[in-house]
Structure formats: C-alpha cells, structure tokens
Amino acid sequence: MTTRISMTTPVGQRGGRPPAVPDQCGKAAGLARGHSPERSPGPARLFLEGRLAVWMMALLLALGPVGPGWAGLPVVTTTTDLLAIVQAIGGDRVDAVSIGRGHEDPHFVEPRPSFLTTLGRAQLLFLIGLDLEIWLRPLLDGARNLTIKPGGRGYVDCSQVIPVKEIPTVRVDPSMGDVHPLGNPHYWLDPANALRLAELIARKLSEADPAGAATFAANLAAFRRDLEARIPGWKARLAKVPNRKIACFHSSWIYFTDAFGLEIVGYVEPRPGIPPTGREIAALVAAMQAAGAKVILRERYHPDRFADLVAGKVGGKVLVLPASVGAEPAIKTYPDLIETLVARLESALQ
Known part of the structure; x- marks a missing residue:
C-alpha cells in the first residue's frame, strides 16, 4: 500500500x-556543473529495467479498485522527504502520499499495485530527479495520467531549483558502476536546499489551487522561520567536534x-x-x-x-x-x- x-x-x-x-x-575526476555526458547503463540499472518490464505486466494484471480516496488536492511524491515538505506547506488543503518509504533505498523502489491508481488520480507529482527514480517512468506510462507525465503541468522535477553537485565532465560507462550522470541527487540533506524545495512546492501548490495560495504562503513562512532558527545551532554543534x-x-x-x-x-x-x-x-x-x-x-x-x-x-x-x-x-x-x-x-x- x-x-x-x-x-x-x-x-x-x-x-x-x-x-x-x-x-x-559514479562521478569521476574533473567534476563540474553544466555538463551532461553520454550515458551507458550500469549493471544494477540494466537489471532493474528488466525487472520493471515484468513488474509492470504483473501490476496491470493485479490492479483492482485500490488507492487512496482524495480529500484535498491530490499530490504524489517519490520520497518521504518531499512528502514531509509538501505536507508542511500544503497542510489540510492537500492529500499527499509518497511512493517510496523512508527506510527504502530511493534508487530501487519495488512497484506495488496501488501505485498505478495513486498516480492516475494525482494532479501534482514531485520527484527528486537527476536520474534517482529510474523506476518511475514505467509507472507513469502505466498510470496514463498526462498531467503528471514529463512535460505535463503537474510534473515537477525538484532538481530544477538545486545547485547540483558532482556533475561528471567525462563519459560515464558501466565500469564506474551505477552512476548519476546528471549529478548527485541526494540534495535534500542540505537544509538550504530544503528551503528551496519548500519555495518551489508552495509555488506549484498555488498554481494548482489558487484559492489556497494565502495558506501556502503562510505555511511556507512558518517552515522557513523554523528551519532558519535551527540551522545555526546545528552548525555550531558540529563545529565543536x-x-x-x-x-x-x-x-x-x-x-x-x-x-x-x-x-x-x-x-x-x-x-x-x-x-x-x-x-x-x-x-x-x-x-x-x-x-x-x-x-x-x-x-x-x-x-x-x-x-x-x-x-x-x-x-x-x-x-x-x-x-x-x-x-x-x-x-x-x-x-x-x-x-x-x-x-x-x-x-x-x-
């Protein structure tokens, strides 16, 4: 579920x-921003993509009347970190769910039958991007919801607002292992990036639900005040080790x-x-x-x-x-x- x-x-x-x-x-020597090298799939990627084809057939066969009943604006996130920020900004005006679970490796999320109906009803999809969710594309194809497919108004790649680190400047090949040729996707672990994510989420929620814009703005301000008040103390504690x-x-x-x-x-x-x-x-x-x-x-x-x-x-x-x-x-x-x-x-x- x-x-x-x-x-x-x-x-x-x-x-x-x-x-x-x-x-x-998988970033090699000579890393910099602004360069997207050629891509060869790593061993785990090839394995996972093969399994996804099988999983999708099983999911379509198993799919029944499952999935959440939406009480507010239906929002789906790929990770629980994005979900937490969506809920902090959206409050009672959103009905948000996460596909990934907090204890899972976000690179490898196994599909479940409920995913297709969950995605099929969503008006917004927030994802980490940077090739983290290599499992997502077949699910979007199966959900048949054009609003949240790439290019749709509800498809939100959150990496667009992030100063991405570790973008390779050399050709990436399988000998390097399972790599991220677009840069390191683990950016949510910097609180400064969480603030960037919150601003993006507030903007997208307001576009989808204009009547809630004032609520989203107030919740964004509260989220910012709380996090900005905590960051100096966190840094001071680790500076003393x-x-x-x-x-x-x-x-x-x-x-x-x-x-x-x-x-x-x-x-x-x-x-x-x-x-x-x-x-x-x-x-x-x-x-x-x-x-x-x-x-x-x-x-x-x-x-x-x-x-x-x-x-x-x-x-x-x-x-x-x-x-x-x-x-x-x-x-x-x-x-x-x-x-x-x-x-x-x-x-x-x-």
Whole structure:
C-alpha cells in the first residue's frame, strides 16, 4: 500500500572531496556543473529495467479498485522527504502520499499495485530527479495520467531549483558502476536546499489551487522561520567536534557534509554497486589512517560487510544513519531528520 506520513557548492577541495577518484554516485575526476555526458547503463540499472518490464505486466494484471480516496488536492511524491515538505506547506488543503518509504533505498523502489491508481488520480507529482527514480517512468506510462507525465503541468522535477553537485565532465560507462550522470541527487540533506524545495512546492501548490495560495504562503513562512532558527545551532554543534573527518559507504552525504563543515576522506565503494577490491579497501584504510578518521557513515539499506571490515582495520566504527524522513518512527518531519543526523554525528565524532 502507498505510504502516508503525517508529518551546495562546486566540487573540489571543499568538504574534503577526494579530487581524482570516482565517488559513490559514479562521478569521476574533473567534476563540474553544466555538463551532461553520454550515458551507458550500469549493471544494477540494466537489471532493474528488466525487472520493471515484468513488474509492470504483473501490476496491470493485479490492479483492482485500490488507492487512496482524495480529500484535498491530490499530490504524489517519490520520497518521504518531499512528502514531509509538501505536507508542511500544503497542510489540510492537500492529500499527499509518497511512493517510496523512508527506510527504502530511493534508487530501487519495488512497484506495488496501488501505485498505478495513486498516480492516475494525482494532479501534482514531485520527484527528486537527476536520474534517482529510474523506476518511475514505467509507472507513469502505466498510470496514463498526462498531467503528471514529463512535460505535463503537474510534473515537477525538484532538481530544477538545486545547485547540483558532482556533475561528471567525462563519459560515464558501466565500469564506474551505477552512476548519476546528471549529478548527485541526494540534495535534500542540505537544509538550504530544503528551503528551496519548500519555495518551489508552495509555488506549484498555488498554481494548482489558487484559492489556497494565502495558506501556502503562510505555511511556507512558518517552515522557513523554523528551519532558519535551527540551522545555526546545528552548525555550531558540529563545529565543536574534535575530528570532522569521516568516510562514507555511498556518496549520499556530500550535501550534508558540505553544509555542516565535515570532510569526506573516501568511500567504501568508490564504484557504486560494485564490491570494492582489496586495493580499494587498502587505499581507504590508508586515507582514513592519514586523516585520523574513525567513523564510516552507512545507510540502513546498504550492506555492512565491507564497511565493518574497514572500520576494524582503522580501529573505528560504522555509524548507521537514517537518510530520509520516516526511516525511523520518531523521524516524522524534515527538522526531525536533520536533528537526528546532527545529534548522532555529534556523539560519534567526540
């Protein structure tokens, strides 16, 4: 069933980005904005696209009278993070649901029969974009709702308002793993980008429901006041930790680390979706030892084997973090998510 939850900076030396090694989202050396290279599908992408064709046939056969009954403006989001902001801005005037769930890897969301009717009735669809939702296109084709298909008035790619990081300037090929040739899509983890998203969402809700424009504007102002009041305190807390150098499993965290002054010294899987070689593990161990880094960030949906191996070699630890609203029961709003991340990093980096 569909989930319901009530609820930025050029790449280079800033944030400790290793400059000449492909990162976890598949960006190679020489990254910059404004360039869209040729694309070859990675191994997981080819696998997923094959499965999607089978899933779509099964969904169409299984589809029955399921899906939510809409009480307000029907809105669908691809992630719970977008859902949380839509609900904060839309309030009672929207009936919003998320296709993805907070504990899921947003790259790989398995379709369910309710998705087609949910999308078929929506007037607005908010997505992360930047090739994150490679599973979405077949669902939109099956839903047959022209309003929320690419080019439709209700199709909103939220990356349009984001200063995107890590756009490759070289041709991306499968040897690099599962890559994002349009740039790193994990931008919601920077609160400054959450404010950009809120402004976009308020504008699109007002276009779809002009009678609610005053409500949306007031809710946007309240969301902005709350987040802007919290950001300085979050930054001050992480500025006090004695060692702000970390490693990561996946390049989900570059927007967060840049926003809060942390430094990434390397990745467990430098080629996303491809297990690291012995040489890559040794290189990360050496980088962490040279930097004095003791903490590796990992999302709940990534495997623990290699992260635990590296942590053992450096005498460190793996910090498993929620990457989205709803990943844990207590994380119901966007500020809840950032507060959880700051608190756990503040403790782990002491």
